[in-house]
Amino acid sequence: MHRGYRTLVTCAAAVEQRAVKPESEVPGMSAYLDSLRWNNDGLVAVIAQHVDTGEVLMQAYSDRNAICETLQTGLATFYSRSRRERWCKGETSGHFIKVSRVFADCDKDSIIYLGDPIGPACHTGAKTCWFSEAQVGDDGGVSTCGKHEHHAAHSPATTLYALERTIQQRRDEMGQQKEGKPSWTARLLADPVLLCKKVREEAGELCETLEAGEGAERAASEMADLLYHSMVLLNLQGVPMEDVMRVLRQRFGTSGIEEKAARPPKQ
Amino acid sequence: MHRGYRTLVTCAAAVEQRAVKPESEVPGMSAYLDSLRWNNDGLVAVIAQHVDTGEVLMQAYSDRNAICETLQTGLATFYSRSRRERWCKGETSGHFIKVSRVFADCDKDSIIYLGDPIGPACHTGAKTCWFSEAQVGDDGGVSTCGKHEHHAAHSPATTLYALERTIQQRRDEMGQQKEGKPSWTARLLADPVLLCKKVREEAGELCETLEAGEGAERAASEMADLLYHSMVLLNLQGVPMEDVMRVLRQRFGTSGIEEKAARPPKQ
Numbered sequence: 306m307h308r309g310y311r312t313l314v315t316c317a318a319a320v321e322q323r324a325v326k327p328e329s330e331v332p333g334m335s336a337y338l339d340s341l342r343w344n345n346d347g348l349v350a351v352i353a354q355h356v357d358t359g360e361v362l363m364q365a366y367s368d369r370n371a372i373c374e375t376l377q378t379g380l381a382t383f384y385s386r387s388r389r390e391r392w393c394k395g396e397t398s399g400h401f402i403k404v405s406r407v408f409a410d411c412d413k414d415s416i417i418y419l420g421d422p423i424g425p426a427c428h429t430g431a432k433t434c435w436f437s438e439a440q441v442g443d444d445g446g447v448s449t450c451g452k453h454e455h456h457a458a459h460s461p462a463t464t465l466y467a468l469e470r471t472i473q474q475r476r477d478e479m480g481q482q483k484e485g486k487p488s489w490t491a492r493l494l495a496d497p498v499l500l501c502k503k504v505r506e507e508a509g510e511l512c513e514t515l516e517a518g519e520g521a522e523r524a525a526s527e528m529a530d531l532l533y534h535s536m537v538l539l540n541l542q543g544v545p546m547e548d549v550m551r552v553l554r555q556r557f558g559t560s561g562i563e564e565k566a567a568r569p570p571k572q
Numbered sequence: 573m574h575r576g577y578r579t580l581v582t583c584a585a586a587v588e589q590r591a592v593k594p595e596s597e598v599p600g601m602s603a604y605l606d607s608l609r610w611n612n613d614g615l616v617a618v619i620a621q622h623v624d625t626g627e628v629l630m631q632a633y634s635d636r637n638a639i640c641e642t643l644q645t646g647l648a649t650f651y652s653r654s655r656r657e658r659w660c661k662g663e664t665s666g667h668f669i670k671v672s673r674v675f676a677d678c679d680k681d682s683i684i685y686l687g688d689p690i691g692p693a694c695h696t697g698a699k700t701c702w703f704s705e706a707q708v709g710d711d712g713g714v715s716t717c718g719k720h721e722h723h724a725a726h727s728p729a730t731t732l733y734a735l736e737r738t739i740q741q742r743r744d745e746m747g748q749q750k751e752g753k754p755s756w757t758a759r760l761l762a763d764p765v766l767l768c769k770k771v772r773e774e775a776g777e778l779c780e781t782l783e784a785g786e787g788a789e790r791a792a793s794e795m796a797d798l799l800y801h802s803m804v805l806l807n808l809q810g811v812p813m814e815d816v817m818r819v820l821r822q823r824f825g826t827s828g829i830e831e832k833a834a835r836p837p838k839q
Contacts, residue, residue: 376714408726
């Protein structure tokens with residue numbers, strides 16, 4: 306909590322302190338903005354993506370000023386089509402998205418802000434704006450599932466995070482009486498000694514793929530085993546993979562736009 | 573290669589065989605399409621995302637028919653604004669995107685197709701459409717970097733894949749004379765015995781966080797260590813994390829729209 310609060314205050318202070326220059330005063334800015342392909346309303350589509358988890362956080366639109374501002378402040382800024390005005394995400398809610406890198410697509414009309422969100426990205430309080438899933442039944446019929454309260458169940462989880470959800474589901478079911486044999490995940494969750502034995506074993510088997518030259522396919526398979534068993538072990542300790550990714554970024558990450566913008570101005 | 577080819581043939585055959593029904597003949601389809609918020613041109617923005625890596629593959633627009641078709645065929649279909657026609661991605665190039673899940677955002681005007689791409693998603697041959705990065709210099713000046721040939725260097729890598737690139741970079745530099753001490757990654761890459769020793773050690777240390785109750789922060793840190801060292805070991809064997817994710821999905825994944833659409837019709 307403390308970390309989040311401090312970051313938030315830093316961000317709010319940063320917004321006030323960071324004087325945003327018009328594009329003409331920033332070297333190369335007009336040329337960059339000219340290279341983008343603006344629609345009839347002077348906008349490009351912008352996708353904000355979580356730098357650690359890859360989650361698509363929100364999708365909105367930006368005009369020249371919004372892109373110009375984002376590149377200077379390192380805070381995700383858009384153009385609100387409904388309010389017809391500049392919109393720095395988080396300025397009222399505190400839920401900024403700190404942008405480290407900005408990319409344009411092959412036809413220059415779609416932008417990615419790669420960043421680190423402070424709090425939920427969606428105005429509903431959900432982590433991302435996608436929590437409503439079209440479900441196709443066995444008869445091909447279509448229905449909709451998902452409310453923002455159930456974001457975790459009906460948002461687009463990529464493989465690693467889908468596995469994390471499955472492990473959590475097994476854990477949630479542990480108290481319940483279920484027929485038949487418990488799943489392997491449930492057995493591991495119930496038996497920390499077995500779990501630790503497996504993690505050590507799987508690490509050994511991964512090493513053996515290199516030591517014995519067992520080939521790439523076998524190595525991928527053993528890594529999958531090690532990752533799965535380690536994630537069960539993390540679940541028992543309440544550690545989400547997102548936290549592991551944050552640690553990796555802090556160790557190996559290069560500094561981005563946000564970090565540059567936050568530096569004190571040169572004297 | 574064989575796997576890719578087989579999948580492609582399967583997809584092409586599937587397109588021909590899958591009769592797409594009009595929305596009125598699919599239970600719930602019209603209600604679902606009515607729930608989306610179409611712009612003045614009758615379109616919604618659509619983001620195609622890689623189910624394993626989380627990469628944003630492409631961003632385009634869909635009309636009612638394109639969403640209706642995607643939900644039935646499990647193949648990413650859009651509306652081409654330039655050609656003013658239906659556009660099933662891959663129909664001419666063979667580079668389909670197999671869609672497993674479809675999501676709408678909180679205001680129902682932005683869609684995510686979560687899927688598995690067959691080959692490159694971009695028409696340039698790049699893996700995704702984002703390979704052009706806005707670079708901010710130390711003076712705040714802006715320039716653009718990246719061509720499709722250099723996709724791997726200037727596309728939005730999230731933390732795990734950015735780390736993977738860093739490891740590969742260290743490996744690429746190994747032949748070169750460099751001043752000063754080699755990086756830890758370079759030392760590990762050059763010494764498989766040390767590397768395997770470290771992977772086994774880190775697995776042990778991760779287990780100890782549970783055995784000795786060392787707390788969540790320590791567990792996240794040890795998992796980061798294990799992941800990093802394992803990824804160096806995978807690099808030595810030419811195994812990308814994407815392959816590991818594919819193995820995990822094949823083991824733990826639930827079937828999606830594409831799988832349902834590919835089932836033979838009931839007699």
